[in-house]
Amino acid sequence: MTLEQFGSARIASLVQSDKVHKDLYLSEELFALEQRELFGNTWSFLGHASQIADSGDFFTVEVAGQSLIVLRDDKGEIRALHNRCAHKGAQLLTVESGRLTGRFLRCPYHAWSYRLDGALAAYPLRSGYENTGLMACESGRGLSPVADLHVYRDFIFARLNADGPAFDAYFGDVLPTIDLMVDRSPVGRLEIAGGVLRSVVHCNWKLYLENVNDSVHPASTHESAVRAAQAVARDRGSEPMPLAFEQILPFGERYEFFEGMGGRVFPNGHSISGTRFSVHSGYGNLGQYVQDLQAAHGEARAKQVLEQSPQNTVLYPSLAIKGSPQTIRVIRPVAVDRTVVEAWNFRTVGGPDLLLDRALTYSRLVFSPMSVVAHDDLHLFESQQKGLRSGPNPWVSLHREHTPDEAKQQTAETSGTSELLMRNQYRAWAKFMTLNMKEA
Ligand code: FES
Ligand SMILES: [Fe+2]
Structure with missing residues (x-):
């Protein structure tokens, strides 16, 4: 089915200003359109330049159901x-x-x-192609590059459809979040380290991405994990706490904490939760590292970099960043009810080893399906995917802190628990689904 057959009015009816229709998570037809339109028209994260440090290095990645080769060529170009x-x-x-x-x-x-660079260089039985149409055909041109590629501070992004927004216009004011993360290195460079934690989640990708900015759920969803950690912490008394406790105990904060941490939405579905502070703000002091950062970036920038630790930043639709600990999640939809989630961690070049330890511990503790935290979430994502099929109510409620005129203001400050962060994702969804639609 084409998008024109599906109809822009139907798309608009599925995404209302304060709620979305369950078909967004359940319809295979919409999933196919979404792969082609939404993921085709927007910018997806492919990987990090440190994965292909030398000429000839490559990795393969699937975006919107299409397999890509990302490589560094003989001139060092990505x-x-x-x-x-x-x-x-x-x-x-x-x-x-x-x-x-x-x-x-x-x-x-x-x-x-x-x-x-993809150009066709050689093929056997060349004489057999003389006086044929090969060279005039697309096949004679070799491998097709992606429509547009952009590397921002070693983060590699691509857009697959020829029509779509330019990189800077698409991400706009959310890009400094990447700077905040990269500038945690005194030399301004991150390197992927410790492999990738990849899990297949049996839910629609949008349920996962909504949760990235959902600061209401920890108090209930992760209650038992926090209680267990609190009990162990009590038993340890004055013994020094392992790193994991520094990371898990803040999940037990009250609703007021999460509400007060603040949020911000940007055009095109991007958002930050934890603009003022977050569960990551209380991580211990790092002594000499602070001085190294001041020497490298100046006192004001070092302060800014160290003090801003958003809970999560979403670079819609494929990437979720934590500036501290230095870890990212990449969301790769594979079916209407199946999503691959990758967690990658960074070494902060020139920074202390503790930063990488924090990232790796955090990923194991919170992102691994075997962790004490993620299985709470995974259980709920899968139960949502099943529960949404039941009953007459077709709507998923996103009413919290909704105001009728909010869509007029595309960049806005929110509380840390506002569902505007999700509503903003769905407005972008509707926009990019229909971007290239030619009305009959
Ligand atoms: S050379 Fe025949 S399919 Fe590639
Ligand atoms: Fe969670």
């Missing part, structure tokens, strides 16, 4: 090419990451070879 042989469509690379042995990509099927 490129993203569709992983689809120009001959008959075989994938050039089927492993997750690696290093090319030469300066070419060679298809394993009939040995067509491509330069690292």
Whole structure:
């Protein structure tokens, strides 16, 4: 089904100003359209430049159901090419990451070879193609690059559809959140470290992404995990606390804490929860590191970098960032009820090892499906995916702190618990779903 057949009026009726229709999470038809339109028209996070530090390094990644090769070419440039042989469509690379042995990509099927910029370089039985239409055809042009690619402070993003917003216009004022994270390194550089924690969550990706900015749920969803941690902490008495306690105990804060931490929405679905403070604000002092950061960035910037630790920043629709600890989650939808979530951690180049320890501990503690925290969430995402099918009520309520005119103001401050952060995601959803729609 095309988007035109589906109709912009129907899209608009599914996303109302204070609620969204359950079909957004349940309809396979919408999921297919969403892959092509929403994920095609917006900018998705592909990976980090440190994953391909040297020429010939590559990784493969799937965005909107399309397989991409992200590589560093022989001149050191980062490129993203569709992983689809120009001959008959075989994938050039089927492993997750690696290093090319030469300066070419060679298809394993009939040995067509491509330069690292995607250009067709060689193919067997060349004389058999003389006086044919190959070179005038798209197949003669080689591997297709993504429509647009942008690397922002080593964060690699791509847009797949030719029509869509330019990078800076799309992310706008949310980009300084990446700066805040990168500037935690005295040399302004992060490196992926410690591998990736990848889990398959049996829910629609939007349920996961909503939860990233949901600061009301910890008090109830994670109550038992916090209680257990509090009990262990009491038993330890004056013994020094392991890192995990510094991270898990703040989840037990009261509603007033989460409300007071503040939030902000930006155009195009992006948002920050925890603009004033967050569960990450109380992490211990780091001595010499503070002085190193002041020397590198100046006192004012160092203060700003160290004091701002938002709970989560969403770079809609694929990326959730925590500036401290330095960890990100990447949301990769694979089916209407299946989402791959990746948690990656960063080494803060020039910073203390403790920062990486914090990131790794946090990921294990909170993002791993085996953790004491994430299984609470996963249980609820899966139960939502099932529960939404039941009963006559077709709506998911997003009414908290709703005001009738709020959509007029695209950048706005909120409380830390406002559902404006989610409503803002759905407004962007409707906008980018219908961006290229040609009305009949
Ligand atoms: S499919 Fe790649 S060379 Fe034939
Ligand atoms: Fe949670």
